[in-house]
Amino acid sequence: xxxxxxxxxGLADAVKAAFGDKVVGIKSKSKRVKITVDKDILxxxxxxxxxxxxxxxxxxxxxxxxxxxxxxxxxxxxTSIEKEEQRKYILSLATKLPRDSPVSPSLIQVWPAAExxxxxxxxxxxxxxxxxxxxxxxxxxxDWLDIPPLRKEFRLPGR
Amino acid sequence: MSEPTDxxxxxxxxxxxxxxxxxxxxxxxxxxxFFGSEILQALQLLVNANSIFILIxxxxxxxxxxxxMDSLGQGPCIATATYQPSAGCNPTFFRIVxxxxxxxxxxLTLWLGWFERKLAAKVHMRYGPLYAGRISGVLQPIADILxxxxxxxxxxxKADKPFFIAVPLLTMGISAALLTLIPLSERVYVVPxxxxxxxLLVLFAVLGFYPIIILMGAWASSNKFSFIGGLRALHxxxxxxxxxxxxxxxxxxxxxxxxxxxxxxxxxxxxxIVPQFIAAFVFLTATLAELERIPFDxxxxxxxxxxxxxxxxxxxxxxxxxxxxxxxxxxxxxGLFTILFLGGWLGPAFLxxxxxxxxxxxxxxxxxxxxxxxxxxIRIDLLxxxxxxxxxxxxxxxxxxAVGLKAFGVL
Amino acid sequence: xxxxxxxLPFPTEVIVGDKLSISIGPQHPGSGxxxxxxxxxxxxxxxxxxxxxxxxxxxEKMCEFRNFVQNVPMLERxxxxxxxxxxxxxxxxxxxxxxxxxxPRAQYLRIISAELNRIVSHLYWLGIYGVFLGHSxxxxxxxxxxxxxxDLIQTVGGTRVTPSYIIPGGARNDLPDNFKDxxxxxxxxxxxxxxxxxxxxxxxxxxxxxxxxxGVLKRSEAIALGITGPNLRGSGLKSDTRxxxxxxxxETLDFDIPSYPDGxxxxxxxxxxxxxxxxxxxxxxxxxxxxxxxxxxxxxxLTARAPAGEAVARTEAARGCMSYYVVSDGTSKPYRVRVSVxxxxxxxxxxxxxxxxxxxxxxxxxxxLDYWPVEADK
Numbered sequence: 001x002x003x004x005x006x007x008x009x010g011l012a013d014a015v016k017a018a019f020g021d022k023v024v025g026i027k028s029k030s031k032r033v034k035i036t037v038d039k040d041i042l043x044x045x046x047x048x049x050x051x052x053x054x055x056x057x058x059x060x061x062x063x064x065x066x067x068x069x070x071x072x073x074x075x076x077x078x079t080s081i082e083k084e085e086q087r088k089y090i091l092s093l094a095t096k097l098p099r100d101s102p103v104s105p106s107l108i109q110v111w112p113a114a115e116x117x118x119x120x121x122x123x124x125x126x127x128x129x130x131x132x133x134x135x136x137x138x139x140x141x142x143d144w145l146d147i148p149p150l151r152k153e154f155r156l157p158g159r
Numbered sequence: 160m161s162e163p164t165d166x167x168x169x170x171x172x173x174x175x176x177x178x179x180x181x182x183x184x185x186x187x188x189x190x191x192x193f194f195g196s197e198i199l200q201a202l203q204l205l206v207n208a209n210s211i212f213i214l215i216x217x218x219x220x221x222x223x224x225x226x227x228m229d230s231l232g233q234g235p236c237i238a239t240a241t242y243q244p245s246a247g248c249n250p251t252f253f254r255i256v257x258x259x260x261x262x263x264x265x266x267l268t269l270w271l272g273w274f275e276r277k278l279a280a281k282v283h284m285r286y287g288p289l290y291a292g293r294i295s296g297v298l299q300p301i302a303d304i305l306x307x308x309x310x311x312x313x314x315x316x317k318a319d320k321p322f323f324i325a326v327p328l329l330t331m332g333i334s335a336a337l338l339t340l341i342p343l344s345e346r347v348y349v350v351p352x353x354x355x356x357x358x359l360l361v362l363f364a365v366l367g368f369y370p371i372i373i374l375m376g377a378w379a380s381s382n383k384f385s386f387i388g389g390l391r392a393l394h395x396x397x398x399x400x401x402x403x404x405x406x407x408x409x410x411x412x413x414x415x416x417x418x419x420x421x422x423x424x425x426x427x428x429x430x431x432i433v434p435q436f437i438a439a440f441v442f443l444t445a446t447l448a449e450l451e452r453i454p455f456d457x458x459x460x461x462x463x464x465x466x467x468x469x470x471x472x473x474x475x476x477x478x479x480x481x482x483x484x485x486x487x488x489x490x491x492x493x494g495l496f497t498i499l500f501l502g503g504w505l506g507p508a509f510l511x512x513x514x515x516x517x518x519x520x521x522x523x524x525x526x527x528x529x530x531x532x533x534x535x536x537i538r539i540d541l542l543x544x545x546x547x548x549x550x551x552x553x554x555x556x557x558x559x560x561a562v563g564l565k566a567f568g569v570l
Numbered sequence: 571x572x573x574x575x576x577x578l579p580f581p582t583e584v585i586v587g588d589k590l591s592i593s594i595g596p597q598h599p600g601s602g603x604x605x606x607x608x609x610x611x612x613x614x615x616x617x618x619x620x621x622x623x624x625x626x627x628x629x630e631k632m633c634e635f636r637n638f639v640q641n642v643p644m645l646e647r648x649x650x651x652x653x654x655x656x657x658x659x660x661x662x663x664x665x666x667x668x669x670x671x672x673x674p675r676a677q678y679l680r681i682i683s684a685e686l687n688r689i690v691s692h693l694y695w696l697g698i699y700g701v702f703l704g705h706s707x708x709x710x711x712x713x714x715x716x717x718x719x720x721d722l723i724q725t726v727g728g729t730r731v732t733p734s735y736i737i738p739g740g741a742r743n744d745l746p747d748n749f750k751d752x753x754x755x756x757x758x759x760x761x762x763x764x765x766x767x768x769x770x771x772x773x774x775x776x777x778x779x780x781x782x783x784x785g786v787l788k789r790s791e792a793i794a795l796g797i798t799g800p801n802l803r804g805s806g807l808k809s810d811t812r813x814x815x816x817x818x819x820x821e822t823l824d825f826d827i828p829s830y831p832d833g834x835x836x837x838x839x840x841x842x843x844x845x846x847x848x849x850x851x852x853x854x855x856x857x858x859x860x861x862x863x864x865x866x867x868x869x870x871x872l873t874a875r876a877p878a879g880e881a882v883a884r885t886e887a888a889r890g891c892m893s894y895y896v897v898s899d900g901t902s903k904p905y906r907v908r909v910s911v912x913x914x915x916x917x918x919x920x921x922x923x924x925x926x927x928x929x930x931x932x933x934x935x936x937x938x939l940d941y942w943p944v945e946a947d948k
Contacts, residue, residue, distance in 0.1 A: 031815060032882055058796045059884070059893050060910030077882060077895065077910070081793050081807060087814035090882050090893075113796025116918055124630075139623040139947055149631050150906075156635055283710035383592050387929070453704055454776055462600030462702045462933040533770065535777050536704025538930045539613060 008033050011053060011091065018048055024096075034075075034092040039104050042095050046110040049078065055091050057081040061107075061117035063125040065152045071096045072125055074104055078111070097127060106132040124150040178305075259343045259513075261335055268486035269300040275528045282532040303482070310474035318471065319379040326376035327472070327479040333372065334487040336365050341494040342419055344504040344512040352420045359417040362495070363404060366449075370396040373458070376480075377468035388467025391539055392458035395448055398546035399455075403445035405554035406438040409561035410499045423503030432500040434564055437557040439500045441550050443523075446492045447530060448546065450485060454534040455542060493523040589616065596624050600702060600933040604943035606920065610929055618924035618932075620917055626947040633907035637872050638664050643734045645909065649945040650731045652691040654683040654723075655887035656945070657736055660907070662817060663883035663896040664738045667876040673867055676740035677818040678860040683726050683735045684885070685849040685856075690719045691888035692842045692849075695940050699839060700771060702933040703780055708771045715763055718756040725749050738874070740866025750857050757850045764847060772836075772843060781836035785923040785935035788833055797919055798912050799890020800845065801939055804838035806831035811886035823855045835938035842940070873902045889913055889940050913946035 008028040015035050016023055023045075025036040037045050049055045059077040066073060076093040080086035097104055106129035108114050118129045119138045126148035129135060137144065147154055256262060273288060277295065280287030288296025314323055340362045342348035342355070350358065370393050377389020411417060413435070414425040422431075432439045448455040459467040459481075472480055497503055497519040504512035506519075537545075591609040595601025605621040629648055633641050645660055646653040658680065665672065672680070693712040700708025720730050725746055727733030735742050771777055787797065792805035802809055808829045812820045828844035830837035876898040884893035890912030897906040916939045923935045 056793050057798075059891065059915075060895070060908060062895055062908035062910070064897055064906045064908075075895070077893065081802075081809050084814075087809065090884070092882065111796065112794050113915065113918060116914065120914075137623075139626040141623070149628060154631070156631065279706065283707055284714055285710060383590065387590075387592070453706070456704065457930070460704065460930065462704070463930055465598060532707045533774070534705065535700075535708075535774065535780055536930075537776060538780060538928060540928065541779055 008089065011089065014053060015045065015048070018052075019045060031088050032090050032092070034094060036094040036096065039074075039095040039097060042093070043105050043107060043110065046076070046093060046107050049091065049093065050110055053080075053091075054083040054086060055080045055089075056111075058111040058113040058117070059090065061114055061121050063102075063121050063127055063150070065099070065125060065150060067099065067152050069096075070099045072099055072102045072127060073097075074102075074121070074127060076107060076111075076114070102127040103130060104128070105130050108132055124148055126151065182301075255339060255349055259341075259347050260339065260349050264338050264487055264490055265483065268483060268490055269304070270297075271486050271489065271524060272303075272482065273297060273300050275531075278525070278528055279532050304478060307475045307478035307482070312474045312476060313471075315380065315382070315471050317381045319381065322375050322379035323471075326372055326379065327476045327484075329368075329372050329375075330484045331479050333365060333368055334484040334491070337362060337491045338487055338494075340365075340419070341491055341498070343516050345420065347513050352418070355420060356416075356418045358419045359407060359411065359422075363400075363407075366400070373468055376472075380468070380471040382471050384464040384466070384470045385468045387464050388458045388460075388470070391460075391464075392451070392468055394539065394543060395451070395455065395457060395546075398543050399445040399448035399550070402441050402546060402550035402554045403449065405551065405558060406441040406445065407499060409435050409438040409554075409557045412558065412561040412565055415565075419498050419503070423498055423505060426502040427505060430500060430502040434569075435500060435557060435561065437553050437560070439496070441554045441557065442496060442499070443527070444550060445546075446496065447527060448542070450489055450492060450527070452485075452489075452527065453531040454537045456536055457539055457542060460536055489524060489527065490520065493520045493527065496520075496523045588612075594932060595621075600936070602941075602943045603947070604941070606924070606932070606936065608924070608929065608932060613928050613930075615924050615927050615929060615932065618921045620920050622914075622917065622943060622947050624947065625944045629948040630907055630909055633904055633909075635903065637902050638668070638874060638876060638904060639738060639872055641904070641907065642737055643732065645907075646732065646734060648909070648911065648948055649691075649887075649889075649913075649942055651694045651942075652687050652888040652945075653731065653733055654680075654687040654727075654735055655691070655885070656892055656911075657734075658684055658885040658887070659883040659892050660894045660896070661736050661738055662885065663881040663894045664876065666881040666883060667879055667896060667898050668738060668874065669877070670739050670867055672740045673864045674819065674861050675744075675863045676865050676867075678856045679726075679741040679745060679865055680736050680818050681820065681823070681856045682745070682853050683723070683733065683741070684887075685852050686719055686723050686726065688849045688888040689846055690716055690723065692846050693719070695842060695888075695937070696767075696839075699934075699937050702937045703777060705771060705774075705777065708767070711763070711767065711770075715760060718760060722749070722753055722756060725752060737866070739868055740864070742866075744865045745857075745860075753853060753857065757854065760850065761847070764843070767843070772840065778836065780931075780934060781839060781938070782832070782834055784835045784931050785927060785938060786832070786834045787919060787923060789831075791922070792833070795918050795922060796915050797890075798915050799886070799888075799940075800841040801838050801890065801916055801919065803827065803829045803841045805833040811884055811891050815884070817883075817885055819856075819859075822859060823852055825852050825855075835934050838938045838940075875900065875902045876904075887912060889942060889945065890916065909948050911945045911948065913940075913942045914948075916941055917946055 008031065011033050012026045012028050012035065016026065019037070019041060022041050023035060023037050027034040035045070055078040057079045059079055061074070061076050063075070064073045074095050074097055078091045078093065079089065095104065102125070104127060106114070106118055108118065108129075108131065115132075116138060118132055119135060121127050122129060122132075122135050123137050123140050123144075140149070273296065276299070277287045288299035290296055291302045292298030314320055339349035340355070340358050342350070342352075345352070348355075373392045373396070374389045377385045377392070380386075410422060410431050413431065414422045416422060416425070451458050457467075459469060464470075469477065469480055494516070497516060501519045501523070503519075504516040506512065506515035510518075589609050589611055591607060593605060593607055595605035596603055603624040605624070607619040607621060608615055609617040629645060632644060636644060641660065642657055646657040649656040693716040697709045697712040697716070700706075700712070723733060724730050726749065727735035727742065733742075787801065787805050789806045792802050792807065797805070806829060808827050810827045811817070812825075813827055825848050828841050828848065830840050878898055878900040880895065880897040882893060882895050884891050886892070892912055893910045895906075895908035895910070896904050899905040919939050920936060920941065923939070924932060927935060
């Protein structure tokens with residue numbers, strides 16, 4: 001099923017071939033591929049990456065706040081375990097969310113490991129994951145009433 | 160730190176003097192007051208090259224001793240004063256309270272605590288107690304007891320207070336009652352030979368109270384961890400008492416007696432550990448479980464249920480429940496093992512029989528203590544399976560061997 | 571601190587139907603700064619809910635207000651037993667962003683310090699694992715022998731717990747002359763001790779009873795749940811970042827990745843037990859193969875700027891694959907640092923493995939995953 005892959009470019013090409021223009025951007029450097037897609041096809045791309053490219057091991061989910069572009073970039077870092085020759089790659093699956101109402105489909109069905117990572121992103125950046133079974137505070141205190149702390153307008157006291 | 164002022168120096172001296180008075184009065188002065196004439200008589204007997212211990216042969220009711228011991232929680236002197244108004248010279252009381260009874264065993268067990276800590280420290284490659292008492296920290300247990308006595312007794316707000324307080328006292332009473340049934344020799348005993356014909360039965364009966372008291376403490380604490388620990392203790396004690404009784408039954412069959420004196424006398428030819436080695440193994444394993452020592456310390460498993468049924472007990476309550484009472488029980492069970500399997504006080508004549516008994520008991524205690532440093536904690540389902548399946552099976556096999564030996568007249 | 575507003579099913583009554591829920595932690599001898607709410611049905615755990623966050627300090631946010639170099643001592647405080655291992659990928663990511671290359675000698679120095687920290691961390695784990703199973707000797711022996719390696723870390727980096735030894739551009743200082751003799755002496759002693767560990771603990775029949783077949787994590791589940799490090803290797807996968815994506819100079823060293831197919835607590839323990847041995851072999855080889863030369867390229871300035879860009883770097887820390895995602899916007903402070911710690915990734919295994927087990931297995935399973943609350947909370 002899986003396509004013949006030759007390095008980072010092969011991975012990028014495989015995704016591009018499957019999803020065409022919906023892939024917003026692809027960056028690749030040594031052992032790292034970053035694929036930016038539209039959030040509507042995020043679950044489809046994730047499933048494709050897992051099933052066809054054998055990227056089955058989620059490293060982390062993280063978000064970066066870009067107030068200048070009014071976006072929050074949500075990134076899933078995935079690597080492969082079953083395919084030994086692919087273990088050296090880290091594939092970053094990114095999507096851009098609007099900063100005012102960051103809502104993204106949860107990828108917990110694709111990678112069950114995303115459960116706590118998505119909860120952390122939810123409380124730290126305020127990204128809502130639709131389809132997550134238990135989107136609650138994880139690390140922050142329960143009485144946290146401030147804005148999500150990893151937003152750029154949250155300033156540390158004294159800094 | 161500044162230089163000690165005169166006042167601090169004075170305080171230190173007062174504390175030291177009070178400490179020595181507290182130590183000396185119960186051990187020397189009180190016995191002298193109560194039993195002065197008795198001791199003089201004993202010294203006379205000693206001068207006459209007679210035994211110090213042949214004092215009175217009148218039969219005593221063992222249950223009388225229990226009643227006395229049960230009220231001991233209030234303090235020994237008051238108990239005597241109320242129980243025996245005319246007591247000026249009462250050897251039974253001396254035996255119960257001083258030697259070979261409570262004070263002797265309490266001091267012995269205090270020292271056993273120190274010994275266990277040193278033993279474990281040697282295996283762990285560390286020092287253990289080092290400073291108190293200058294010589295390897297021998298006075299550490301006394302320092303610990305003094306510290307515990309000075310602590311506040313905290314009773315949880317939601318606890319069932321009367322039961323909560325009763326549990327340490329009852330545990331102490333039961334431990335003390337058990338030790339009255341362990342004679343040191345033919346001449347040193349609490350319960351005399353004439354009334355000890357059902358000694359083992361009484362011991363089992365007293366031991367049967369123990370799970371109930373634990374459950375009482377666990378329930379009265381109104382703490383979930385206490386409750387789980389109490390249930391664990393109940394399961395454990397019930398599943399290990401039966402193989403324990405069955406193991407003893409082999410010896411009882413061989414000697415046709417429940418009397419510890421008779422059992423020891425029957426071992427003059429051969430110690431029962433040789434024909435009854437299975438029983439000895441079962442007994443020792445069940446003893447570990449009864450004592451709640453590693454690998455069977457589930458009721459107090461600290462990483463699982465904080466401190467089990469002892470979670471809410473602090474201060475001297477803890478000192479009694481975890482310090483004094485288990486060590487007294489350790490002494491009692493080791494002494495019982497010595498009586499049942501190691502020939503009790505029998506031994507070559509160059510040492511007095513009491514010394515033989517204490518030496519053998521000490522060996523058994525050391526063996527029991529060593530299991531702690533080598534083993535992890537066992538799980539409750541494994542524990543119950545071992546108790547109800549393997550140990551009972553072994554004990555029954557052993558019983559057949561005992562009956563066979565008896566029927567064919569080998570022993 | 572924890573208010574009742576949280577919708578976690580924290581019990582207000584003692585017994586709900588047939589279920590009893592107890593809170594293991596944060597004030598519990600077997601939890602650390604962490605809470606597991608365990609719902610019991612008899613002695614069987616019907617549900618386990620982890621509740622982290624008691625030591626959350628916001629390391630990721632603090633990173634954005636400090637320079638690249640200032641972040642080194644700050645980030646390593648998340649996991650003090652494994653300080654060098656935890657900071658390693660951050661340094662790699664920052665070097666990638668800044669375009670610095672560490673000299674070969676520095677690469678070996680980093681390997682030595684990281685492997686020493688791996689040994690220390692595993693010994694710490696072993697001691698706590700021993701006492702969690704109720705084995706008092708196995709608590710005190712590793713804690714005592716750990717001092718040997720703490721001394722070695724002190725010899726290498728100057729301090730025992732907060733070395734800040736690996737810095738962008740190389741290592742902070744060179745190896746002292748007496749390190750080799752001292753290390754070989756310690757390793758000779760410790761290899762003998764490993765046999766004794768095996769005899770008293772890993773071959774003890776009661777330990778086998780307690781750990782074999784307990785908390786079984788199947789191979790496929792381990793991959794799906796994103797489990798990493800020794801826990802992954804305990805499930806039969808020979809995956810280690812040191813082999814998968816060799817960084818520094820690991821490709822020049824000859825070592826094996828221990829792996830056990832059972833997936834239970836015992837297998838996870840044995841993986842770590844063998845890693846103790848292999849880490850010593852790695853240090854021995856690294857000391858031999860280390861070329862002479864500079865130990866750092868240049869002193870990094872506090873105000874060193876990194877060109878705009880982003881980098882993902884990962885290494886194998888003691889608890890598993892440690893990875894950092896660093897974004898720079900061209901200033902001297904990182905725009906965003908994402909710390910992806912192995913403990914946080916392994917936390918999902920706690921509710922998964924505890925479910926259906928006995929209450930007595932809770933500490934065994936919990937600690938066999940080597941969950942370090944301070945690391946997971948960041």
